[in-house]
Structure formats: structure tokens, C-alpha cells
Amino acid sequence: MNAVLEVENLTVSAGGEPLVREISFTVGSGERVGLIGESGSGKSLTSLAIMGLLPEGLHASGSVRFGGRELLGAPERELSRLRGREMSMVFQEPMTALNPAMRAGRQIAEVLLVHRTRPDRRAARATTRELLEAVGLPSRTARAYPHQLSGGQRQRVLLAIALANDPALLICDEPTTALDVTVQAQVLDLIGAGIAERDAALLFITHDLAVVATICRQVLVMHDGAIVESGPVTRVLTSPSHDYTRSLLAASDLEAS
Numbered sequence: 341m342n343a344v345l346e347v348e349n350l351t352v353s354a355g356g357e358p359l360v361r362e363i364s365f366t367v368g369s370g371e372r373v374g375l376i377g378e379s380g381s382g383k384s385l386t387s388l389a390i391m392g393l394l395p396e397g398l399h400a401s402g403s404v405r406f407g408g409r410e411l412l413g414a415p416e417r418e419l420s421r422l423r424g425r426e427m428s429m430v431f432q433e434p435m436t437a438l439n440p441a442m443r444a445g446r447q448i449a450e451v452l453l454v455h456r457t458r459p460d461r462r463a464a465r466a467t468t469r470e471l472l473e474a475v476g477l478p479s480r481t482a483r484a485y486p487h488q489l490s491g492g493q494r495q496r497v498l499l500a501i502a503l504a505n506d507p508a509l510l511i512c513d514e515p516t517t518a519l520d521v522t523v524q525a526q527v528l529d530l531i532g533a534g535i536a537e538r539d540a541a542l543l544f545i546t547h548d549l550a551v552v553a554t555i556c557r558q559v560l561v562m563h564d565g566a567i568v569e570s571g572p573v574t575r576v577l578t579s580p581s582h583d584y585t586r587s588l589l590a591a592s593d594l595e596a597s
């Protein structure tokens with residue numbers, strides 16, 4: 341299996357204080373890896389460091405290779421060419437990720453067009469309709485503004501945007517946390533299907549063990565900025581070797597057997 345993402349000794353610090361500490365992991369092509377840990381453990385900073393989107397004042401060191409290319413220290417121009425095309429991200433709060441003043445269809449079409457040297461608007465509109473259909477939304481959704489959609493519908497639009505350019509890597513950061521359980525299951529199914537269709541790699545961030553068990557085969561457990569345990573979901577969730585993983589399990593609905 342080819343490695344899509346190779347993270348080695350990644351450290352994220354603020355003013356010399358490490359918030360993510362020397363973490364290493366690999367995500368292979370077609371692989372689904374969950375990153376779990378309690379609030380504040382460093383999950384979001386890890387994903388932002390990978391995407392080159394760390395907020396001002398935070399510094400990443402170590403190595404993040406994507407398709408063999410080193411991303412840490414790469415020029416912003418190169419990173420913005422990758423984002424939304426070869427790697428994309430779905431966040432927890434779709435309302436802040438979507439432009440409130442732009443119709444949903446236009447937002448999907450824009451991401452199709454922005455990475456083309458010769459934009460074809462008619463083809464982008466047709467692909468937008470296909471993408472909406474693939475995430476279970478009627479084509480009339482294209483004309484809706486974000487505030488006219490439900491939370492689940494907005495998250496589907498974001499997923500359509502993230503999948504639009506057939507990325508090799510999709511990073512999801514708590515994409516279903518704000519949704520009710522039924523809608524959550526539907527969105528998880530759509531993420532799984534979108535990934536499988538493209539043979540893309542998935543890095544799925546959540547604090548919810550049940551969600552990881554549903555969608556991922558491999559899991560990394562993060563605690564206080566470090567990865568304390570990793571392995572196949574079936575192993576880690578049935579016989580955790582780290583105390584912190586055991587306490588996560590005890591606090592969840594899943595039972596260790």
C-alpha cells in the first residue's frame with residue numbers, strides 16, 4: 341500500500357510550549373484512520389498542521405509528507421494548490437466553512453473551477469449536480485443559500501465540496517458531532533462511500549469511539565499532545581493497552597469485551 345500521508349515527529353508549539361508532541365503515523369492509499377482523544381488533546385492542531393493552516397503564533401516542526409512531498413516549510417502557493425484538490429477537509433461547523441452569501445451550487449462549482457487552467461462553467465454545473473446527487477441532495481439544493489439548509493444538508497454540501505476534485509486524502513474533523521444520531525449515520529455512510537469510490541485515504545478526527553468504530557479500520561489515540569496507542573480498531577477497542585484508552589472506553593457506550 342502506498343503511503344499518502346506520512347507524519348514524522350510532528351510537533352506543534354506555541355511560544356516554545358509544545359501542544360502536539362513528536363507524533364508519527366502513516367495513512368496509506370484507501371486507508372481509513374481515526375484520530376481520537378478528549379477535548380484539548382491536540383487533534384485539531386494536528387490536522388491544521390497537515391493542511392498548513394495553523395493559526396498565527398503556532399509553529400510546526402518535524403515532517404509531513406504528502407504523496408512523497410514535504411509540506412512543512414513548503415511555500416503557501418504550493419500548499420494552496422494542494423488544498424481542495426489533492427487533500428481536502430470537512431469541519432465540524434459547516435456554517436462557518438460555507439460562504440453565507442453564496443448559493444450552495446456556486447460554492448461547489450467554484451472549487452471545481454478554481455483549480456482548472458481552462459474553466460468550463462457548463463461542465464462544472466453538470467458535475468455540481470452529480471456531486472449533490474452523490475451526497476443525497478436534490479439538484480434544487482444548488483440554488484439554496486446555506487441558511488436555508490439544515491445542519492445535515494449543510495454538512496452534505498461541505499462533503500460535496502471536499503470530494504469535488506477527487507482528493508487523495510480527506511481529513512474530517514468532528515464532521516458529525518453537531519448532528520443528531522440518524523443524520524450522523526447518514527453522513528458517515530456518505531463519507532465512507534465517497535472515500536471508497538475514489539480509493540482516497542481518510543483521516544477522521546473525533547472524540548467519539550462509536551464513530552471511529554463505524555468508519556475506521558485503524559485508530560490513533562491521542563492524549564495530552566502525544567499518540568499513546570495505535571492499531572486496528574478491533575484490537576484497540578476490545579483490548580486497549582493504555583490506561584487512557586481504557587478510560588475513554590469506560591466513558592463511552594462501547595464495551596470492552
Ligand SMILES: Nc1ncnc2c1ncn2[C@@H]1O[C@H](COP(=O)(O)OP(=O)(O)OP(=O)(O)O)[C@@H](O)[C@H]1O
Nearest residue numbers: 354359378379380381382383384385386395398547
Ligand atoms: N492558537 C492557539 N494558541 C495557543 N494554544 C492553542 C491554540 N490553539 C489550540 N491551542 C491549545 O492546544 C491544545 C490542543 O488543541 P486542539 O484544538 O488541537 O485540541 P482538540 O483535541 O482538537 O480538542 P477539541 O476536541 O476540543 O477540538 C489545547 O490545549 C488548546 O488550548
